[in-house]
Amino acid sequence: MDDVTEFNLRGTIAILITSTISNLAVFVVFLCIISQNNSSLHTVVTRLVLNLFLSDFIQSIGFMLSYNWAIKGIIEPGIYCDIQGFLINLGDVASGFWAFVICVHTYMRVVHSYEYPHIVFLSMITIWPFNILISALGFAIQLGTDNGKRFYGSAGGSWCWIDKYFQEYRIGFHYGIILFNAAAMSVIYTIMFVILYKRQTMATRGSKRVLQRVNKKLVWYPAVYIVLVFPLALQRIVGLAFQNSNIWSSYYLIPAASIFTSAGLANAIIYSITRNLVSVKPVISMVPKIRRSITTASPPTTTYLINTRNSFFTSESITTDMEPMSITSATKSMRVSYIEHSTIYECDDDSRYSSVVTPPSPIHSTDPLINHNRNYYNSSDTISPV
Known part of the structure; x- marks a missing residue:
């Protein structure tokens, strides 16, 4: 068990504040979406965003369980710690997958004017079972160890996650997936922006304004995701490379984790700004008609x-x-x-x-x-x- 030091207590409070605000933001936007009495509730993009918000909600709930550690002043391995580690890993990885699916869907609509009608169903029966499986495998791996080490333990002294003794699973079950999604999103959006830029040269003045507005809105999805995920993932990857999980100390880890837990708030803001974008017809399909x-x-x-x-x-x-x-x-x-x-x-x-x-x-x-x-x-x- 790890004691929650004075610094880690302040860090835990910071993480609790960001996760609570994110949870409230996601909850409010979620209620706004499901309370809409129009056809936009049944669109593909809205359903994808709802799944993304559900992932952020699970992640925030996982971090909010640290209220228990702040009250006790100590992190105790056990069922409570296992539940927190399970929820955090499930929410983190699922959020990355749903952001990637939204990226692919946006690319298909904007560039090819095509919307695959079953993308939500196929993604749901793939992403959720896969994430539940890899997060639950920790319990089976834990039973197979000879040293009796628990799979989920203290991570940074403020929350429970995959224990430092299972470094390879941190990469395979979390950081590897998140970094892959971030890199893939960056490549897809780069290709999309290049295509849009080329098409602007053949479009009229009015269509150029529309395309530029789409560019300004879409660019926030990969940018915000990478900005929020990269600091914490970088610390973990560098720690693995130097065989030191506490590299850069908690003075870097706590702020990075606080930024990461604000993903729900960031996604809620992005959706609020771009809600008109996801409901309009594909822009590129209109350009030839101008x-x-x-x-x-x-x-x-x-x-x-x-x-x-x-x-x-x-x-x-x-x-x-x-x-x-x-x-x-x-x-x-x-x-x-x-x-x-x-x-x-x-x-x-x-x-x-x-x-x-x-x-x-x-x-x-x-x-x-x-x-x-x-x-x-x-x-x-x-x-x-x-």
Whole structure:
């Protein structure tokens, strides 16, 4: 058992404060998400974020168990210590995996405009059982040791985690996985940003603003994750390299652990900032649809002709480009009536001009149905303009 010294007590209190704040932040955001009465609750990204928050919640609960050590002033190996070590390892590793899945999903949506519908289900049946397994294997490994050492013990004098006598399992069950996820996320986001940068050169001014806004929001995911995880992981890796688990002393370990336990708070803030990003359509899928505005060309039109007994009703739809990623349509309706062999063209918008047109022959004719601003007179029937 390890005594909680005066310095470690202050460090324990710091860790308890950050873990408690993180837990409250995760809990509040979690309630906000599940209380939404709209379709966003059922989106893939929202479900991925909920799993990430659940991981952070488990991690924070694990660190909050150190209230017991702060009260007792000592860390005692036993069931309570085992539970804390199990929860901390489960939450840490699961958080890294879910951050990686969100990274992959974001890459597929932004770059390829593709959303795999079963990614949440497959991730849940893979990540959670795997993390529970490796965290619970410690109890089986503990039973197989000859020295009777417990798998979970004091780590830094402020919480319980994998004991220093099981250094290889610290790498295999925790630090190796976390560093792999952090490195993979960095590579994926680097590739994504390069692709987005290249596509900006072919996009319009409006789409460039959208892509730049996406870049600024997405960059926080890998940056915050690496910043929070790297200090503590670096201390552990260096300690393993020099065969000294207490390298850089507690003066570095406690602040690094405090930063690490604020992952829940950081993820809650990131989600609050980027909640609009995860609910919009893929940006890249919209970029090809953005058309450059051409001032010299007339806007495209579409005309529909409906025959109602002795009248033709035609509707002309004009589509114009306004702001990027927005389309405005205007519809102009006209009524075309015909008397005997001739047809009178009338505009509903009180235009000052009128036309008399001749419809096609019942048998066959290549003459146009409507001829604007031209009067046709039949040798037998003459009709004056309206």
